[in-house]
Amino acid sequence: MVGVLVVRHRPITNLVELVVAVGAPFLSLTAGAFLLVITVVTRRSVLALMAVCVLVVPLWAQASWYYVPRPVDVGQHVEIRVFSSNLRLGRAEAPAFVALVKEHADVVTVSELTPAAIERFTDAGIGEHFPYSLLAPSGGAGGIGLWSRYPVTAVDSGNPRDYTMAAARVQIPKVQTAPLIASLHVTSPVASRRDTVAQWQIGVSAVKAALSAFALTAGSGAVIVAGDFNSTPDMRQFRDLATNGYRDAVEQTGAGFAPTFPSRTWHPPLLTIDHILTRNAAASSIRTVYIPGSDHRALLGTISIPVNPPAL
Structure with a gap:
């Protein structure tokens, strides 16, 4: 078990270390x-x-990490509900998905968004409940996007390499500084059942740079990054993302061990690879949600956004 502790505290560099960290x-x-x-x-x-x-x-x-809450006081705030889901190459069942989010979400972030999925979600009525969107569909696993009940303005997410991202300022009523909300998908370290740890390393490093840029862009405003990080809390690189003011929603709430992948198997999910990170905002609850047709459980988090964040 000394090996497990060593692997947890050093950056993952190869497939063996990845397996040990995931299995910790x-x-x-x-x-x-x-x-x-x-x-x-x-x-x-x-x-x-x-x-x-x-x-x-x-x-x-x-x-x-999972059971000791570390609540954050953000003062006077407005709560929004963020729903984050990997659509499994666009195969999530649209009617069930839309029925869930229209009742439980204010902002929806998705990965593996395909053009066909947008058509099916549109036919299922997602635009009636979430009239604002920022969508970048693609074949395979490369599509990304978000839907919102509130107006959105696109934010430059840099030049993604080995990850995909859609980021926007979301104009939430009563909040003076619009939060920056991003949908994220990091390349898998075992994409297509191959050893792609090197690409994953590049992706996670690039995401860390993007989060630093968001912190500068947002200033004292809130930042929320939700999606498929393809990383568990036992991976040092993921924990390094939860720095510079960023906090994982599960770590904040002490909501417990809630793995999200894989969800299309005879056994319960085993891996906690989907996350919601917040900065200058606080998660008050988070839970997983089964999505028909997807191989990930979705995350539903309640996030407190400061009404009037202090100037930096």
């Missing part, structure tokens, strides 16, 4: 349980101490 929550439990069984059988106090250490140290790293 399960490896810790398995190894600890094995040692406990051996301890009971052999009645060795040294093994008992080892079992406790193997269990407690990695589990605390997990529990402190």
Whole structure:
């Protein structure tokens, strides 16, 4: 388990480290349980101490992220509901999707958005409830976009490399500084079942630069970045994104272990690779939502936006 802790605290550089980091929550439990069984059988106090250490140290790293809330006070605020979903190459079932978001969301961010998906979502009536949008559809997994109940103004998201992004200022009533909201999709480290860790590294590094640029652009205004990061909290590169004022919604709320991928299997999702990050804003709740036709569970977060953020 020392290896797990080492991998958690250094940047992922290869497929082996990736597998160890992704499996960290399960490896810790398995190894600890094995040692406990051996301890009971052999009645060795040294093994008992080892079992406790193997269990407690990695589990605390997990529990402190998922179950220890770190609330943020943003003063007078307006709450918005952000719904983020990977559409599985545009195959998410449009009627079910639109029925969900029209009841539960104010801003919808999507990845793997295809031209055909836009047609189906339009036919299902998404424009009636979300009349404003910023959409960049593409074949395969490269499409990205967002829909909003409120007016949007596109923001330059730089020159994405190994990630896709759509970013906009969203004019929310009563909020003096429009928050910057972005939909994100980072290249998978195992795209098409190949070793694409190098491309993923480039993508995550580029996203960090984009988040820094957003922080400068937004100033004291709120920033919300939601989407498929293809990264778990056990990956150092992802935790490095949650710096410079950015916070993960699960870490803020202590909402618990809520994996999102894969969702089209006989077993529950195992990997926490979809996230909502906030800056100068606070997440008060977040949960996962099953989406028919998608291989990811969506995220639904309630975010508090300051009405009048202080000038920097």
